[in-house]
Amino acid sequence: MEKLILKHDIDAQFEYEASNNNLELFNENLIWNNKTLPLKNDNVLLRGTRLRNAHRAFGIVCYAGPDTKLMKNTGTSTFKRSRIDRLLNKIFLGIACFLAIMCTITTICCDFWESVFGFDFRIYPPWKAYVSTDKRIGSLQNSLLVFLSYIIIFNRVVPISLSVSIEFIRLLQSKWIDLNIKMYYEPNNVPALARTTALNEELGQVGYIFSDKIGTLTQKTPPTDYESTQTVNSKNDHLSKDEADFRQTSMHVAQETDPLLLSLNNES
Structure with missing residues (x-):
């Protein structure tokens, strides 16, 4: 060495x-x-x-x-969102804009009322020590403080219970997929498993399946057309020994290969 x-x-x-x-x-x-x-x-x-x-x-x-x-070269992982999630995000964004517009309109109306009528009642609110005694500046400060109150008042327009209900339905649906006996593969003792609840509704939207190679989603199981014993064949009585051995090997491979159940749909 x-x-x-x-x-x-x-x-x-x-x-x-x-x-x-x-x-x-x-x-x-x-x-x-x-x-x-x-x-x-x-x-x-x-x-x-x-x-x-x-x-x-x-x-x-x-x-x-x-x-x-x-x-x-490691890419950032992206969170997969379904069509319902994207639609709900747009709806919530629209509701948030509507809430902001409503609070702005009511704040402007409050400022107008404070500058005209509410100046005489300013001694009653608890924030009188923080509001200016000037009529115009005080009404503006008062309306900005009330803006937060309007957000609390109008927060009921945001459907928080809708998201909770959808997630609960997805959870039940995933459990239903796991317990579905029709999706159980008995030869390998493999049941169905829903790894995520965010894409359950997307399963029915699948129109095309792309495979990178032959054999990923299919299995080659050639049928037995010949039965060979040494040099005698049921269709051709005279075969060479090499041809008989080759066909006999092919027959054993076809018989020993277990069929793969791809789908329960009889039309596919």
């Missing part, structure tokens, strides 16, 4: 580019003994990779933590 002696007083300098998310490009220069040695992407070990067919490797850490290329 070869001995590798390392010197701890190696004087070298590395020049490399700033952190980025490009996995195919890496430009670095190693300056050692007044020589510049270029280092490319073949000299890089990315985070999460494993070194094989080598006893050891020596290097330096160029990027760490969030500056690694792996973390740079």
Whole structure:
């Protein structure tokens, strides 16, 4: 076994580019003994990779933590929202705008009433020590204080119970999916499992299913058209030994493969 002696007083300098998310490009220069040695992407070990067919490797850490290329390529997870959630958000936004408009209108009316009639009754409200004695300024300050009271009065227009009711219905629907015996796969003892309650109503809106390869959503189970025993076939009496062995192997594969139940819909 070869001995590798390392010197701890190696004087070298590395020049490399700033952190980025490009996995195919890496430009670095190693300056050692007044020589510049270029280092490319073949000299890089990315985070999460494993070194094989080598006893050891020596290097330096160029990027760490969030500056690694792996973390740079990690996208932010987005919360999936259903059509009902997007519709409810628009409705709540419209209700909030309506509430702000109503409070603004009533505040303007309060300011008008305070400047004309309410100045004589200003000794009764509890905030008389905080309101100016000037008629115009005092009415404006009074109306701004009353604006918060109008928000409390009109907060009933926001249907908070609607969101609670929808979430409760979704929870019951997810439990119904988990307990549905028609969605139970008996060969592997796998029941249905609703991992989220936010997308239950989207299941009925699926029109197309895209698969990246053949075999993901389907299973090849060729039917048995021939029964071969050595060189005798039910359809052709004279076969070579190689053809008979091939067809016999195909028959065993077709018989030993368990069918996969994809859907309970007889029309699909």
